[in-house]
């Protein structure tokens with residue numbers, strides 16, 4: 001079964017050989033979808049005949065968003081914590097620990113329903129690939145449960161047993177690292193593709209982070225890392241040294257950190273939903289791009305510090321406050337996310353790529369930043385299937 005989508009006012013392909021500029025923009029474009037793949041891309045006037053035809057009627061087209069960072073296996077509610085933070089009131093409940101307690105107590109069916117709900121919410125906003133992590137279980141059984149539930153729903157699953165030190169180990173963090181790199185890893189590795197660690201003051205230091213990532217790598221997992229979010233630290237340098245696919249957050253970077261990223265295959269994944277929701281300093285995307293680093297944008301969707309599943313919202317923030325051009329932000333949220341997940345089959349609209357295509361109720365992808373907060377996504381194909 002082949003489907004031809006015609007009259008796409010402007011199509012972002014992310015393949016410079018297909019059109020103008022780094023985005024490979026094609027005006028009045030058409031795309032042929034054959035099964036789950038893109039079979040042809042070009043101008044509408046040159047499109048081949050197909051079984052079905054869909055007229056985009058002058059809407060813009062982009063690859064589906066690749067959201068390379070989220071934490072969707074959770075239970076519980078942290079509305080009061082956000083409300084207190086935004087109201088300038090002190091709040092003493094335990095942050096991540098609150099979510100850990102609720103997640104441990106939740107039934108599998110409740111966690112699955114939450115996952116399904118937020119994956120569907122993201123899909124409606126144009127996200128066709130979503131990475132998600134464990135990290136609210138912090139026992140071997142609870143972490144492996146989280147990963148098993150996630151792996152049933154997405155290919156991009158990350159073991160984050162080293163999110164924080166589990167409350168039971170507050171007095172003995174070294175013993176917790178032994179658990180994360182030992183029995184918990186053994187239980188979790190079969191369900192995950194990636195290993196991650198929150199390298200930050202109050203979470204895991206550089207030596208602990210190295211131990212977690214190297215143990216995961218020995219089990220065949222690929223490294224990525226929460227680095228330099230709240231303070232300067234060793235996370236980015238560790239990511240580059242270990243050849244991590246991505247260093248995520250990158251809010252506090254020295255010149256040496258920026259140079260290391262620029263000279264590496266490690267993507268700098270920026271998560272502006274977190275800075276927005278905590279009124280924190282923005283990461284400096286302009287500085288990274290000017291240095292030559294590859295930048296991705298992702299949602300960091302989680303109930304504590306960034307409860308948004310909206311990549312368009314992150315694009316708008318990145319353009320408004322992080323020095324990115326609209327073209328750069330859209331590319332970072334598609335091709336950038338794919339690079340951060342080491343995927344070549346997604347994040348672009350080109351022959352052979354997975355048929356992940358989004359149409360916008362707008363004549364150009366620039367409207368994602370120009371019209372912030374407006375639900376512009378009007379159609380979504382994922383792996384060739386019309387989902388929205």
Ligand SMILES: [Zn+2]
Nearest residue numbers: 069071226300
């Ligand atoms: Zn995160």
